[in-house]
Amino acid sequence: MSYQIPGLPDMEYMDRQKRTFLTQIYYREVARGVWITTKHFFRNMWKWMTFRKGGVVVQYPEETRPDMSPNNRGRHVLVQRSNGESRCVACQMCGTVCPAECITIEAEESKNSTIQRKPKVFDIDISRCIFCGFCVEACPVDAIRMLASTENLVGYNRFKMIYDKDTLLNWHPVVNDDVVHGYNP
Amino acid sequence: MKEVTFTVDGKEITVPEGTLIIDACEENGIYIPRFCYHKHLFPSGNCRMCLVKIEKNPKPQPSCMTQVSDGMIVYTDTPEISEMRKAMLEFVLINHPLDCPICDKAGECMLQDQYMEFSGDKSRFNETKVAKEKLYHFSDKILYDAERCITCSRCVRFTEEVSKTNKLGILNRGDTSYVALAHGDTFDDPYSYCVTDICPVGALTSKKFRFKERVWYLHKTESICAGCSRGCNITIETKDNKIYRVRPRENEKVNQSWMCDFARDFYIDPMKNRTSGTQVDHKNVTYENVVGEVVSLLKEHGNEMTFVLSAYATNEELALAKQLIDSAEVKGIFTKPDRVWHEGSEEVKSDDILVKEDKTPNMTGIRKIFPAAKDLSEMIISDYKYAFVWGPNAAVDKLDGLQIISLSAMRDQVSDKAKWAIAGRFAAEKHGSFTNCDGIVQPFRRALKGENNYDELIFFVGILKGLGVEPVGRTVEEVRKAAE
Ligand code: SF4
Ligand code: SF4
Ligand code: SF4
Ligand code: SF4
Ligand code: FES
Numbered sequence: 218m219s220y221q222i223p224g225l226p227d228m229e230y231m232d233r234q235k236r237t238f239l240t241q242i243y244y245r246e247v248a249r250g251v252w253i254t255t256k257h258f259f260r261n262m263w264k265w266m267t268f269r270k271g272g273v274v275v276q277y278p279e280e281t282r283p284d285m286s287p288n289n290r291g292r293h294v295l296v297q298r299s300n301g302e303s304r305c306v307a308c309q310m311c312g313t314v315c316p317a318e319c320i321t322i323e324a325e326e327s328k329n330s331t332i333q334r335k336p337k338v339f340d341i342d343i344s345r346c347i348f349c350g351f352c353v354e355a356c357p358v359d360a361i362r363m364l365a366s367t368e369n370l371v372g373y374n375r376f377k378m379i380y381d382k383d384t385l386l387n388w389h390p391v392v393n394d395d396v397v398h399g400y401n402p
Numbered sequence: 403m404k405e406v407t408f409t410v411d412g413k414e415i416t417v418p419e420g421t422l423i424i425d426a427c428e429e430n431g432i433y434i435p436r437f438c439y440h441k442h443l444f445p446s447g448n449c450r451m452c453l454v455k456i457e458k459n460p461k462p463q464p465s466c467m468t469q470v471s472d473g474m475i476v477y478t479d480t481p482e483i484s485e486m487r488k489a490m491l492e493f494v495l496i497n498h499p500l501d502c503p504i505c506d507k508a509g510e511c512m513l514q515d516q517y518m519e520f521s522g523d524k525s526r527f528n529e530t531k532v533a534k535e536k537l538y539h540f541s542d543k544i545l546y547d548a549e550r551c552i553t554c555s556r557c558v559r560f561t562e563e564v565s566k567t568n569k570l571g572i573l574n575r576g577d578t579s580y581v582a583l584a585h586g587d588t589f590d591d592p593y594s595y596c597v598t599d600i601c602p603v604g605a606l607t608s609k610k611f612r613f614k615e616r617v618w619y620l621h622k623t624e625s626i627c628a629g630c631s632r633g634c635n636i637t638i639e640t641k642d643n644k645i646y647r648v649r650p651r652e653n654e655k656v657n658q659s660w661m662c663d664f665a666r667d668f669y670i671d672p673m674k675n676r677t678s679g680t681q682v683d684h685k686n687v688t689y690e691n692v693v694g695e696v697v698s699l700l701k702e703h704g705n706e707m708t709f710v711l712s713a714y715a716t717n718e719e720l721a722l723a724k725q726l727i728d729s730a731e732v733k734g735i736f737t738k739p740d741r742v743w744h745e746g747s748e749e750v751k752s753d754d755i756l757v758k759e760d761k762t763p764n765m766t767g768i769r770k771i772f773p774a775a776k777d778l779s780e781m782i783i784s785d786y787k788y789a790f791v792w793g794p795n796a797a798v799d800k801l802d803g804l805q806i807i808s809l810s811a812m813r814d815q816v817s818d819k820a821k822w823a824i825a826g827r828f829a830a831e832k833h834g835s836f837t838n839c840d841g842i843v844q845p846f847r848r849a850l851k852g853e854n855n856y857d858e859l860i861f862f863v864g865i866l867k868g869l870g871v872e873p874v875g876r877t878v879e880e881v882r883k884a885a886e
Contacts, residue, residue, distance in 0.1 A: 306503050308503030308504060310503065326612070326846075328534070333537075357503045
C-alpha cells in the first residue's frame with residue numbers, strides 16, 4: 218500500500234535467534250523439535266486419560282467450542298437496507314482502520330441520490346482477518362457487524378476465503394433501517 | 403522595500419511593508435486558521451476564522467485583511483481567540499451535513515482539519531438542518547453540493563480574478579445562500595477544476611475523481627506538466643501504478659496555484675496508442691539486439707543520418723543525445739512540434755493566464771542544448787539515408803525514402819513505418835527536468851512505473867557505451883551534475 222506513516226523508526230518486530238554454530242547444524246534443532254512434539258503428545262495424553270480439560274483440541278469446523286463467549290467476534294455481516302441493498306456507503310473507514318489490510322472496497326454511484334455512494338466491490342479476506350473488530354467500530358453507518366458464530370470459516374484454498382459482498386450480505390441477513398448514528402446518508 | 407517589525411505572541415518578526423498578518427505569521431511558523439483567504443486570491447474577509455487580537459484595538463481583527471504595521475503587537479493564542487475560533491466553527495457546522503463518509507474531500511478538508519485542531523466540541527444543535535440542493539451539476543466536470551458549501555466565496559473570486567469568466571456568484575443570504583450560475587448557464591471554464599482544489603470543503607468536486615479513491619491512499623509525486631511549454635508545477639497522485647488525479651503545486655514564478663483542465667484530463671485518461679517493446683522489421687526482438695543494430699548503424703552510416711529531436715525529451719536525455727550526435731558525427735539535427743493544437747478541440751490554444759501556444763514541454767531546453775537545430779520542414783531528404791526520429795508526430799511524408807529508427811512512446815505513422823522501433827516513456831514515467839518557456843529549469847520525479855524496463859536515458863547510455871564513448875552520466879543525477 219502506498220500509504221506510509223512518516224517518521225516511524227525501523228523496528229525489529231521479532232526476537233531473532235542469534236546464529237551460532239549450534240543452530241547452524243540443524244540436527245540439534247531437529248532433535249529439539251521432536252522433543253517438543255513428544256512432550257506435548259504425552260502431556261495431552263495424560264490429560265485425556267485423567268478426563269481433564271484441554272486434552273484434545275476442538276475438531277474445527279466439524280465441532281465448535283461450546284463455551285464460546287456470546288461476545289465473541291466471529292464472522293462479518295453486512296447490514297441490509299429494507300430493499301436488500303447494503304447499508305454500506307463505501308467510505309473506506311473500515312478498510313483504513315483494518316490492521317490486517319484485508320478489506321477491499323470499490324465505490325460507485327448509487328441510483329438513489331440521497332445515498333449517493335455505495336460499494337461495487339466489498340471483499341473481506343477472512344484468511345487474513347485477525348477478528349479485532351476495528352472495522353465494526355469504525356463504521357459510521359453501522360453497516361458492518363460481527364456475529365458471535367465462527368462456523369465454517371474455512372476453505373480448501375486461500376482464494377475461497379475471500380468473501381465478497383453478496384456472501385457477506387446474505388449468509389445471515391441482518392436488515393436494519395434505523396438511524397443508528399445521528400446522520401444517515 | 404521598507405521593512406516593518408511587529409510582535410506575534412511575544413516573537414519579533416520583520417517583514418516587508420504591506421504584508422498581511424496571516425501571511426507574515428505563516429511564514430514564521432504560526433498557522434492562523436482560515437477558510438476564505440487564499441494566497442493567490444484577493445482577500446475578502448468573510449469567514450472570520452482568522453481573527454486575531456491586536457493590542458490597542460478594542461475588537462479582534464481579521465488577520466487576512468489587516469496589513470502589518472510597525473510596532474504592532476498581535477496575539478493569536480489567547481483564550482479569547484480560541485473561544486472565537488470554536489464559535490466560528492460551530493457557526494459553520496450548524497448546517498453542515500457531515501457527509502464525510504461519502505464526501506470526496508474527506509481527508510484533506512480544511513473544515514475537518516481545523517475542527518480537529520481548533521475545536522473538537524460536541525454539537526449543541528438539536529434542530530433540523532437546512533436542506534439544500536445536493537447534486538447541482540455545474541458542468542460535465544464539476545458537481546456542486548450546496549449543503550456542504552460554507553459560502554467562503556473562494557470559487558467566485560477565482561472566476562472573477564483568475565479565469566476571468568465571471569461564471570459563479572452567490573445567491574440569497576444567510577443559511578439559504580448558495581453558489582449559482584446564471585440561469586441556464588453551464589460552468590464551462592478552461593480552468594474550472596481549480597475551484598475543486600481551492601474549495602476549502604467538499605462543496606465543489608470533480609466528476610472525474612468522484613468516488614474513485616479516498617485521498618489518503620494516494621501517493622503524491624512532484625512533477626511538471628507536459629501539456630504545454632508553461633511547465634506548470636503539479637502533483638501526480640497515484641495508487642497501484644494508476645493516476646487518479648493531478649493537482650497544481652504552488653510555484654509563485656510559474657503557475658501560482660493553478661493549472662488548466664485539459665492537462666488534468668490528459669494525465670488521467672488512459673493513454674491510447676502506446677508503443678511497447680522493441681521491434682526490427684515489425685518483429686519483436688530483444689532490447690540488446692536493437693541497441694546493437696543501432697550502434698552499428700551509427701558507426702557505419704553516422705554521416706548519412708539525420709536526427710529528429712523530441713520536445714518531450716528531458717534535459718538529461720538531450721545532454722546524452724548531444725554526446726551521441728557529436729561522437730557519431732550525425733549530420734542534420736532537426737526539431738518538430740510533438741503535439742499540435744487541433745482546430746475545434748476543447749483545449750485552449752493559448753491565453754494570457756497559463757496556456758502557451760507551444761504544446762510541448764521542453765522546446766526551450768532543445769534550443770539551449772542544440773542552438774543549431776532547424777525545423778523538420780526545412781530538411782532536404784536527398785542529403786540523408788537514415789533518420790533517427792525521436793518522439794511522435796513527425797510529418798511522415800517528410801521522411802519518404804529514408805530508413806527510420808523510431809524512439810517513441812506513442813504509436814503513429816512513423817513508428818509503424820520504422821525499420822527499428824524502440825518504445826519510449828512519457829514524462830510521468832521517468833525522472834528528469836524540463837526547461838519552461840521562461841527558461842526556468844524544473845526537475846520532476848517519476849510517478850508511474852512504466853511498461854518497459856528501460857527508458858530513453860538508459861537507451862542512450864547503452865548506445866554510447868556501444869560506440870565506445872563514456873557517457874557523462876548513467877543516472878539523471880549524474881548527468882545533471884556533469885552539466886553544471
Ligand atoms: S475484524 Fe479487524 S482484521 Fe478483521 S476485517 Fe475487521 S478490522 Fe480487519
Ligand atoms: S466503514 Fe461501514 S460504510 Fe464505510 S466502507 Fe466500511 S462497512 Fe461501508
Ligand atoms: S466538506 Fe469536509 S466536513 Fe464537510 S462533509 Fe466533506 S469532508 Fe466532511
Ligand atoms: S463552493 Fe467552496 S469555494 Fe465556493 S463558496 Fe462554497 S465553500 Fe467556498
Ligand atoms: S480567512 Fe480571514 S476572514 Fe476568512
